[in-house]
Amino acid sequence: MAMTEVSRRFAQHEELITGTEAVAQALRLADVDVMAGYPIRPYDSVMSSVAKMIANGQMDADFIVAESEHSQFEIVKHASATGARVFVGSSGVGWMYAMEAIVVTAALRLPVVALVGNRALDDPGAFGVEHNDALMVRDSGWLLYWVAEGQEALDATLLAYRVAEDARVSLPCALSMDGAFLTHSQHLVLVPEKDLVEAFLPPYDLKKRRFHPDNPISIAPQYNEDWVMETRKQSDAAMRRARGVIAEAYAELKRLTGRGDPDPFVETYRVEDADYVLIGMGTVAMPIKVAVDQLREEGKRVGFLRIKWFRPFPDEELRRLLHGRKGVGVVDRDYSYGSTRHGGAVYNEVRSALYDLEDRPPVIGFIAGLGGREVSVDDVFQIEAKLEQAAAGDLGAESAHWIGVRGPVE
Amino acid sequence: MAITQTRPQERPELAPIRTIRDVPVEEFYTSGHRTCQGCHSALLMKYLAKAAGPRTVTIGATGCMYVANTSYYATPWVIPWMHTQLGATGSAVIGAAAGYAVQQRKGKLAEEPINVIGIAGDGGGADMGLSAISAALQHTQYNVLIILYDNESYANTDIQASGSTPWGAVTAFTPSGTVKRITQDRWKKNTPGMLVAGHPEARYIGSASAAFGVDVMNKIRTALRVGGPTYLHVHDACPKGWDFDPRYSRELGQLAVECGIVPLWEVIEGELQYNGITRQIVEGRRKRKPVREYLMRQGRFAHFTEEDVDYFQAKVDEMWEKWILPGVLPVQALPEGLPKPGRRAAGLADGAGAAANGAVAP
Numbered sequence: 125m126a127m128t129e130v131s132r133r134f135a136q137h138e139e140l141i142t143g144t145e146a147v148a149q150a151l152r153l154a155d156v157d158v159m160a161g162y163p164i165r166p167y168d169s170v171m172s173s174v175a176k177m178i179a180n181g182q183m184d185a186d187f188i189v190a191e192s193e194h195s196q197f198e199i200v201k202h203a204s205a206t207g208a209r210v211f212v213g214s215s216g217v218g219w220m221y222a223m224e225a226i227v228v229t230a231a232l233r234l235p236v237v238a239l240v241g242n243r244a245l246d247d248p249g250a251f252g253v254e255h256n257d258a259l260m261v262r263d264s265g266w267l268l269y270w271v272a273e274g275q276e277a278l279d280a281t282l283l284a285y286r287v288a289e290d291a292r293v294s295l296p297c298a299l300s301m302d303g304a305f306l307t308h309s310q311h312l313v314l315v316p317e318k319d320l321v322e323a324f325l326p327p328y329d330l331k332k333r334r335f336h337p338d339n340p341i342s343i344a345p346q347y348n349e350d351w352v353m354e355t356r357k358q359s360d361a362a363m364r365r366a367r368g369v370i371a372e373a374y375a376e377l378k379r380l381t382g383r384g385d386p387d388p389f390v391e392t393y394r395v396e397d398a399d400y401v402l403i404g405m406g407t408v409a410m411p412i413k414v415a416v417d418q419l420r421e422e423g424k425r426v427g428f429l430r431i432k433w434f435r436p437f438p439d440e441e442l443r444r445l446l447h448g449r450k451g452v453g454v455v456d457r458d459y460s461y462g463s464t465r466h467g468g469a470v471y472n473e474v475r476s477a478l479y480d481l482e483d484r485p486p487v488i489g490f491i492a493g494l495g496g497r498e499v500s501v502d503d504v505f506q507i508e509a510k511l512e513q514a515a516a517g518d519l520g521a522e523s524a525h526w527i528g529v530r531g532p533v534e
Numbered sequence: 535m536a537i538t539q540t541r542p543q544e545r546p547e548l549a550p551i552r553t554i555r556d557v558p559v560e561e562f563y564t565s566g567h568r569t570c571q572g573c574h575s576a577l578l579m580k581y582l583a584k585a586a587g588p589r590t591v592t593i594g595a596t597g598c599m600y601v602a603n604t605s606y607y608a609t610p611w612v613i614p615w616m617h618t619q620l621g622a623t624g625s626a627v628i629g630a631a632a633g634y635a636v637q638q639r640k641g642k643l644a645e646e647p648i649n650v651i652g653i654a655g656d657g658g659g660a661d662m663g664l665s666a667i668s669a670a671l672q673h674t675q676y677n678v679l680i681i682l683y684d685n686e687s688y689a690n691t692d693i694q695a696s697g698s699t700p701w702g703a704v705t706a707f708t709p710s711g712t713v714k715r716i717t718q719d720r721w722k723k724n725t726p727g728m729l730v731a732g733h734p735e736a737r738y739i740g741s742a743s744a745a746f747g748v749d750v751m752n753k754i755r756t757a758l759r760v761g762g763p764t765y766l767h768v769h770d771a772c773p774k775g776w777d778f779d780p781r782y783s784r785e786l787g788q789l790a791v792e793c794g795i796v797p798l799w800e801v802i803e804g805e806l807q808y809n810g811i812t813r814q815i816v817e818g819r820r821k822r823k824p825v826r827e828y829l830m831r832q833g834r835f836a837h838f839t840e841e842d843v844d845y846f847q848a849k850v851d852e853m854w855e856k857w858i859l860p861g862v863l864p865v866q867a868l869p870e871g872l873p874k875p876g877r878r879a880a881g882l883a884d885g886a887g888a889a890a891n892g893a894v895a896p
């Protein structure tokens with residue numbers, strides 16, 4: 125089958141690099157044209173990496189040092205409209221500062237690729253990871269991907285360009301990366317050569333939408349109630365089509381690189397026979413997988429499911445993989461004060477996705493690791509124990525459980 | 535840095551316009567807009583499209599020149615136009631110019647000069663988007679022109695005061711009440727002057743009025759010819775916001791210049807020139823008209839008392855009589871002992887000063 129056939133034509137070499145350096149390698153390979161940077165930890169190390177590559181002649185691109193995040197995102201938006209392949213990124217409040225430009229990028233259907241080095245929002249100050257920054261755009265038409273390790277960072281960047289620029293999709297894509305845990309930790313990464321990337325990634329071609337004197341069009345005029353609804357529906361259709369395009373592109377990437385998960389949208393770990401399944405996004409995968417192994421040794425049938433694509437959301441996969449389980453525990457590294465059952469954003473999406481199942485499992489919400497606090501293996505044991513209790517009705521299921529909070533904070 | 539700076543190019547299509555007869559007949563901004571009668575900002579759009587010609591792209595920020603000007607199915611733009619966010623004109627033009635530059639360098643687009651023109655209102659440009667415009671004027675490797683159409687209010691949202699609204703003017707946010715007659719108590723900011731002072735690498739920054747079409751078109755062409763990031767501030771009569779009969783737009787635009795409230799000037803590669811009526815005033819060949827003639831023909835100043843008019847006149851007089859560079863630089867006195875600019879240049883020429891001042895031979 126073409127899906128599993130591994131191409132041996134392409135050389136790759138191994139490097140010990142951080143998550144953001146892995147993204148930078150992908151940007152070099154993708155021959156990105158225009159980038160705009162503004163400093164905020166932890167995403168910004170990717171910009172330092174590409175700036176160095178440009179200065180050393182390893183990459184030909186214009187790197188514009190912007191005077192704010194709003195400008196950063198507007199710069200690449202307009203460069204993208206001229207037909208240039210672009211890259212941008214931010215973290216935490218920087219991402220929020222750019223919010224206006226971020227939402228119009230999606231509305232304009234421009235395939236900007238961005239890195240979000242996930243960071244807690246102010247106040248109080250924290251550099252550490254929380255997913256609320258990237259999640260803020262979940263309704264706006266951005267494709268959203270959560271990366272868990274270095275190799276995936278490189279591969280997902282290439283995937284992001286291919287999917288975002290595909291004419292059937294033409295939506296921007298944000299790659300989320302847990303601040304510090306992934307942006308700044310080193311991983312062994314297989315870096316392909318340009319030939320592989322050229323085989324995988326066709327040139328960006330905006331065709332009739334290119335903003336250029338040869339193509340005298342007016343872009344984003346005033347529509348009002350006459351046409352806005354139709355335009356929104358077109359974005360909806362594009363997001364629906366993205367599922368198929370992702371599957372196609374992922375299969376191709378796996379064929380060319382010889383690596384990848386069985387499913388494009390989720391990673392599963394010892395889920396097949398599991399009674400209880402934990403769900404999370406990003407680097408929380410690591411402690412959960414370790415805990416799963418230890419729990420298995422104790423005879424508990426526990427598994428882990430990592431959501432890779434949050435938009436489009438993997439409804440079908442979740443229904444297929446989770447029906448009939450005894451309990452599903454969602455570990456959110458975000459908060460959504462006052463939401464249904466006071467759960468996080470992922471919890472409520474998962475729970476909603478499973479609603480139509482006849483044999484739907486109880487879904488329990490957990491909030492953990494906020495502000496960059498580590499989620500330890502012990503924390504996962506606690507989560508799993510609470511999940512079993514709650515699923516059995518011995519513990520209030522109404523409300524999400526906060527893990528590792530000290531002191532009287534009620 | 536000099537090495538990254540674009541150099542002025544031969545641009546025969548941007549030759550100076552000597553008389554109205556030199557103006558191209560082709561229209562690149564035509565019917566379809568829904569701006570008010572007598573809207574001088576719309577007139578400016580027509581001028582800029584004419585002056586720049588077909589190898590141009592325009593990027594317009596939110597405001598009247600977007601909302602009223604560019605409706606779906608009825609765009610007046612024959613050349614490409616794209617919307618940008620209210621405060622983003624500076625960033626938008628840099629992004630587009632970078633997009634063209636890289637693609638041309640990599641052979642993905644044919645090499646040619648493309649005029650990238652950004653259009654901002656006074657609210658979008660002089661208030662919200664000021665930092666992005668300032669940043670754009672530092673990116674000397676790109677050729678862009680930012681045109682700020684100054685109708686002196688947030689017009690599209692129904693006329694609210696901006697930093698560019700004249701002192702005392704009535705707007706939706708600065709009414710004249712029974713207790714407080716004047717609530718617009720900020721003196722209009724001098725945006726082009728501020729940009730000149732802060733951006734020594736920008737090779738063209740100018741101030742114009744849509745009431746003087748040939749002057750505006752020439753300034754646009756000069757800016758595009760000179761290249762690099764450039765800026766033109768254009769004062770536009772707005773019948774709705776200023777509250778006057780649309781038939782008087784040109785007359786009022788001209789009066790603002792004749793009264794010395796809006797000076798016309800340009801700084802081309804470091805050289806300041808006053809233009810038209812303003813030049814005649816500077817050279818003492820023409821007397822300024824009293825500001826009353828301009829103010830009292832507009833509803834927005836109808837509540838002015840004699841005192842208010844006198845105050846306004848005094849501020850304009852101060853600009854003309856005390857500023858070192860009227861209309862450009864509000865510094866009123868130089869420190870004792872500092873040589874006048876002319877003499878300083880002479881000092882540099884005699885050798886010793888050149889190295890000390892960091893001047894490098896070309």
Ligand SMILES: Cc1ncc(C[n+]2csc(CCOP(=O)(O)OP(=O)(O)O)c2C)c(N)n1
Binds near residue numbers: 224654655689690691
């Ligand atoms: C971020 C943002 N804030 C507010 C608005 C609302 N708004 C739309 S047009 C406009 C007026 C802009 O004024 P100006 O730039 O002077 O242009 P004019 O309307 O006068 O042509 C405003 C405030 C907006 N579109 N975007």
Ligand code: SF4
Binds near residue numbers: 570574773
């Ligand atoms: S309000 Fe003023 S700027 Fe706006 S369309 Fe009318 S005249 Fe033109």
Ligand SMILES: [Mg+2]
Binds near residue numbers: 686
């Ligand atoms: Mg205005």
